Amino acid sequence: MVRKKVKLAFIENDSSRRVTYRKRVKNLVKKTRELSVLCGVDACAIIYGQEEQAPVVWPSSEEEVKRIISDYYSKSEIDPSQRGFNQYTFLNDSVIKAKERLLKLQRKNREKQISNMVSDILNVKSSLDQVNPSDLGDLLWVIEDKIRTIQYRIRGRYGELADMRNNGSLIA
Amino acid sequence: MVRKKVKLAFIENDSSRRVTYRKRVKNLVKKTRELSVLCGVDACAIIYGQEEQAPVVWPSSEEEVKRIISDYYSKSEIDPSQRGFNQYTFLNDSVIKAKERLLKLQRKNREKQISNMVSDILNVKSSLDQVNPSDLGDLLWVIEDKIRTIQYRIRGRYGELADMRNNGSLIA
DNA sequence: ATCCCTATTTATAAGCT
DNA sequence: TAGCTTATAAATAGGGA
Numbered sequence: 001m002v003r004k005k006v007k008l009a010f011i012e013n014d015s016s017r018r019v020t021y022r023k024r025v026k027n028l029v030k031k032t033r034e035l036s037v038l039c040g041v042d043a044c045a046i047i048y049g050q051e052e053q054a055p056v057v058w059p060s061s062e063e064e065v066k067r068i069i070s071d072y073y074s075k076s077e078i079d080p081s082q083r084g085f086n087q088y089t090f091l092n093d094s095v096i097k098a099k100e101r102l103l104k105l106q107r108k109n110r111e112k113q114i115s116n117m118v119s120d121i122l123n124v125k126s127s128l129d130q131v132n133p134s135d136l137g138d139l140l141w142v143i144e145d146k147i148r149t150i151q152y153r154i155r156g157r158y159g160e161l162a163d164m165r166n167n168g169s170l171i172a
Numbered sequence: 173m174v175r176k177k178v179k180l181a182f183i184e185n186d187s188s189r190r191v192t193y194r195k196r197v198k199n200l201v202k203k204t205r206e207l208s209v210l211c212g213v214d215a216c217a218i219i220y221g222q223e224e225q226a227p228v229v230w231p232s233s234e235e236e237v238k239r240i241i242s243d244y245y246s247k248s249e250i251d252p253s254q255r256g257f258n259q260y261t262f263l264n265d266s267v268i269k270a271k272e273r274l275l276k277l278q279r280k281n282r283e284k285q286i287s288n289m290v291s292d293i294l295n296v297k298s299s300l301d302q303v304n305p306s307d308l309g310d311l312l313w314v315i316e317d318k319i320r321t322i323q324y325r326i327r328g329r330y331g332e333l334a335d336m337r338n339n340g341s342l343i344a
Numbered sequence: 345a346t347c348c349c350t351a352t353t354t355a356t357a358a359g360c361t
Numbered sequence: 362t363a364g365c366t367t368a369t370a371a372a373t374a375g376g377g378a
Contacts, residue, residue: 006210008206008209008210009209009210010209010210010211010212011210011211011212017210017211017212020210020211021207021210021211021213024203024206024207024210024211025207027203028200028203028204028207028215031196031199031200031203032200032217034180034196035193035196035197035200035219037180037181037182038178038180038181038182038183038189038192038193038196039182039183039189039192039193039196040182040183040189041193041219041220042219042220043200043217043218043219043220044216044217044218044219045204045215045216045217046215046216046218047207047213047214047215047216048213048214048215
């Protein structure tokens with residue numbers, strides 16, 4: 001996009017791809033944070049880098065997470081009648097069709113798997129809405145520890161853990 | 173950041189905040205997509221706008237979601253021993269402390285709530301890893317319908333649904 | 345690989361309609 | 362409120378050290 005307008009396609013060259021990745025991730029996170037602060041909304045960026053790379057997650061610092069969670073909590077205190085509203089299922093033709101489809105999925109024993117995945121993608125906000133303020137400390141601690149654990153696991157401990165990777169039963 | 177260098181703080185003026193929000197969301201999504209394509213990584217942007225606004229989620233189109241899911245699936249086919257690896261709990265001092273803390277949480281009957289929230293924030297990738305390719309069609313359909321349902325619900329149907337918002341038991 | 349540099353492209357705050 | 366325009370700030374590809 002500069003000394004030569006680059007076309008939007010996978011960068012084959014490993015070296016320049018990695019450089020571009022670092023530059024752009026940095027700015028994407030910055031932009032995410034700016035949007036959040038300027039407009040008073042909660043925004044989340046998740047980037048899964050190549051193999052052997054820790055995922056980048058924003059917000060990730062204790063301070064930021066705390067701010068977002070307490071913002072959510074104070075909102076729901078101000079207007080508790082709003083809480084859980086997103087969970088209500090509006091009934092119309094497309095939802096009726098959805099239900100038929102889900103019934104079929106249930107028969108195939110996949111419904112739970114799929115709804116969990118949809119939740120992962122769409123429901124971060126509603127899960128944050130449901131946190132009790134007395135849980136904030138524990139929540140932050142668990143999140144931070146999970147991030148550290150993932151980073152530690154991904155960075156250079158493969159040797160020690162190699163035997164475990166061959167055991168499919170570890171999936172859970 | 174332009175005709176006047178704006179300081180990074182909440183924009184009090186409603187009108188300009190909304191304009192800034194729309195402009196920046198558009199570009200944040202664009203940047204997210206560019207990073208994803210240029211560097212061959214999976215990235216996700218989630219923005220929760222103000223009240224009465226539909227959340228913005230990228231990726232959201234059938235095509236993009238399909239691409240990401242099938243990429244994940246083909247990765248796990250090439251190296252199935254990697255699947256589920258992220259779920260393994262590495263044992264070290266901090267995890268032992270985590271477990272003690274979790275035990276305490278369990279006593280308070282909050283553990284499930286919190287671990288679900290952590291999963292929402294950090295585990296989008298691993299849930300995508302576990303999708304069977306034959307489920308892709310159903311998955312895409314459910315996601316799209318969920319997005320449509322949320323948008324429809326949030327945009328201007330409050331009148332009809334107002335009575336329901338006063339019922340706290342709808343949280344679920 | 346990592347800074348630094350810088351020519352250009354992008355993003356964007358204000359104005360104007 | 363929603364576009365469109367424009368002056369300026371930011372982001373960034375490609376090089377060089």
